[in-house]
Structure formats: C-alpha cells, structure tokens
Amino acid sequence: MSRARLLLLCPGQGDQHPDMFKLARTNPAANTLADRLLSGHAGDDIYANRIAQPLIVAATLSMWEALRAHTPPPALVAGYSIGELAAYGVAGAIAPEQAVALAAQRAQWMDDCASAAPGQALLTITGLTLASASKIAEQHNYHLSIETGEDSCIAGGPAAQADQLQQAIEAAGARSRRLPVAVASHTPYMRDAVAPFAQALRATPFQPLQAPVLAGIDAATVYDQDRAVDTLSRQLAEKIRWLACMDAAAEAGITVALELGPGGALSKMLQNRQPHIHTRSVADFRTLDGIVKWLDRAAEDA
Incomplete structure (x- = not known):
C-alpha cells in the first residue's frame, strides 16, 4: 500500500x-x-x-x-x-x-x-444554496450546524419554530426533515x-x-x-x-x-x-x- x-x-x-x-x-x-x-x-x-x-x-x-x-x-x-x-x-x-x-x-x-434553553431541534435542508439556507434559517432563529453539500446542510434552533422554518423551506422549493435530536449542536x-x-x-x-x-x-x-x-x-x-x-x-x-x-x-x-x-x-x-x-x-x- x-x-x-x-x-x-x-x-x-x-x-x-x-x-x-x-x-x-x-x-x-x-x-x-x-x-x-x-x-x-x-x-x-x-x-x-x-x-x-x-x-x-x-x-x-x-x-x-x-x-x-x-x-x-x-x-x-x-x-x-x-x-x-x-x-x-x-x-x-x-x-x-x-x-x-x-x-x-x-x-x-x-x-x-x-436544559438551559429547552426545546431545541435539528433539521435538514436540501435543495438550497448554503447562503440561501442560512438566510432562511436565521429568520426563524436557526443557525447552520453542519454544511454537508453545496445544497444541503443541517440547521439547529428552537423546536417551537421548526414547523414554520420547514414551511418556509418548502415554499422556497426545497426539502426539510426533522432529526430525532433535542440538542442544537454546533450552533x-x-x-x-x-x-x-x-x-x-x-x-x-x-x-x-x-x-x-x-x-x-x-x-x-x-x-x-x-x-x-x-x-x-x-x-x-x-x-x-x-x-x-x-x-x-x-x-x-x-x-x-x-x-x-x-x-x-x-x-x-x-x-x-x-x-x-x-x-x-x-x-x-x-x-x-x-x-x-x-x-x-x-x-x-x-
């Protein structure tokens, strides 16, 4: 080798x-x-x-x-x-x-x-540029957590705003999936x-x-x-x-x-x-x- x-x-x-x-x-x-x-x-x-x-x-x-x-x-x-x-x-x-x-x-x-800020979530964003994903995420108090591709990432933020963020992502023609995680890691x-x-x-x-x-x-x-x-x-x-x-x-x-x-x-x-x-x-x-x-x-x- x-x-x-x-x-x-x-x-x-x-x-x-x-x-x-x-x-x-x-x-x-x-x-x-x-x-x-x-x-x-x-x-x-x-x-x-x-x-x-x-x-x-x-x-x-x-x-x-x-x-x-x-x-x-x-x-x-x-x-x-x-x-x-x-x-x-x-x-x-x-x-x-x-x-x-x-x-x-x-x-x-x-x-x-x-525990200090309960109700956290992570979700995937697929089909948006990283810049666009970050902008939409920030509007719902989310932050990009992991950049996994040119048009795919994970974002973390308050679980209470997850549904609204996912609706905004879908309205932008992209896809999102909630992850089974209650910690907004890397944010x-x-x-x-x-x-x-x-x-x-x-x-x-x-x-x-x-x-x-x-x-x-x-x-x-x-x-x-x-x-x-x-x-x-x-x-x-x-x-x-x-x-x-x-x-x-x-x-x-x-x-x-x-x-x-x-x-x-x-x-x-x-x-x-x-x-x-x-x-x-x-x-x-x-x-x-x-x-x-x-x-x-x-x-x-x-």
Whole structure:
C-alpha cells in the first residue's frame, strides 16, 4: 500500500445500533479494549446524548484497534461532530479511555446547554444554496450546524419554530426533515459548553499525533494539542464545514478512505463528493479480513 494515502473517517451520532461492536470484537485485542471502554458507559437508550457520544467513540476506537495492525499508517484522520474527538484517539494523541471519558463530559455539558434553553431541534435542508439556507434559517432563529453539500446542510434552533422554518423551506422549493435530536449542536446554543470542554481537553495528556486530523470548523490540518483544544472545543458552538473537509481530503492527495463505523453516512457523502477516492465503510463488510483485502485492492488501484 505504499502508493496509497489512507484517510480514516470517524462518524458522529445517528447510525449507532446494538450490534455496533460485533465486528470489532472478533479481534481479541479489540474485544478486550471494548470491554474496558464500555465499563460505566453502557445504557439502554443508545440514542440519548449522554450514552451515544461515549458509545460512538468507544465503537470507533475498538474498530481501529481491530484493524490498525493490518493497515498502513493513515495519512489523515477526520471526524464528524463527536467523531472528531474519536479522530484524536485514532491518531494516537489521546488514549482510548480518556477519549471516551471526554465524550461523556462533552455530552453532559451539551445537555446542560439544552436544559438551559429547552426545546431545541435539528433539521435538514436540501435543495438550497448554503447562503440561501442560512438566510432562511436565521429568520426563524436557526443557525447552520453542519454544511454537508453545496445544497444541503443541517440547521439547529428552537423546536417551537421548526414547523414554520420547514414551511418556509418548502415554499422556497426545497426539502426539510426533522432529526430525532433535542440538542442544537454546533450552533451558538452550545456556547456555554465550549470553555469547560476546552479546560478538560487542556488537562488531558496528549501524545504526538501519528497523523494529522482535519478540524471540522475550518477543514485545516491539526498537528498539535493547542490547535486541537481550540478547534475541538469551538466546534461545539460553531458550524462544521464537512463539505470543505471532504474537499481538503482530496487536496491532500487521499486515494483511499475507510469509515470506521458505526454506519456508512460519511463514506457515502465522500463517495458522492470525491468519486475518485476509493471509499468504503466497515459497515459494508462481514469480516475484518474482508476489510483488509479491500484495502489492499484499493491501494493497488490508487
């Protein structure tokens, strides 16, 4: 795989499911790690913020533990929302246990923000330019949360105005869908979580990054703790420019991308945006060996 430049993608919330550790657990080391990471972080409602965030980080890092001895060193790591914290675990900067603990703290501070301004919502906007979507959103006290395409994004704001915003979006000839989320993440509604999360990150021992991480807020590459603390904390209350992150990966010469799961939303977006990059998700495979063989083939074609 000497010619290949590998991007590892770390997903956010939305595609978690009860069997999301099953494939990683077929590797003994990953099985042991999963047991350690899940201690104290399990729960019945895997979609509740306080359970979902540490679970997703644990699942991502367990999968990487299962694969890392059989893949080339990544050239770049990128994470979507909570996945950006997992990305620093994948890059070797933060120990897995610390990453999961930080995810739990992050979720709690976000929940505190939601409790301070109850009745929050997220919804998708498809079929409008980002500038038009932002303008309509602002008229209903919503803010763009994540830019996912040239004409697609997610916006967050007060649930009480969601119906009005959706009607305005449809009147403009576009489409909208309400997401099952009660936290307006990556908007100013989360601003009170930024400082405590930054403080927690500063207090976390960082090791040298084994691969740079893309910052969601500006798609720039991060190589050190100071920049990681700044971008990871700010993304709680600032929009994520995922569209720019996908373009930055292409500009970095990435030839192969693997989403570490759960789910395959990031790999689908990247495949649509940058079709020349060989892209799959671990969710596409039934065995770890199948993933490794695909990586080998993709590298040969790169």
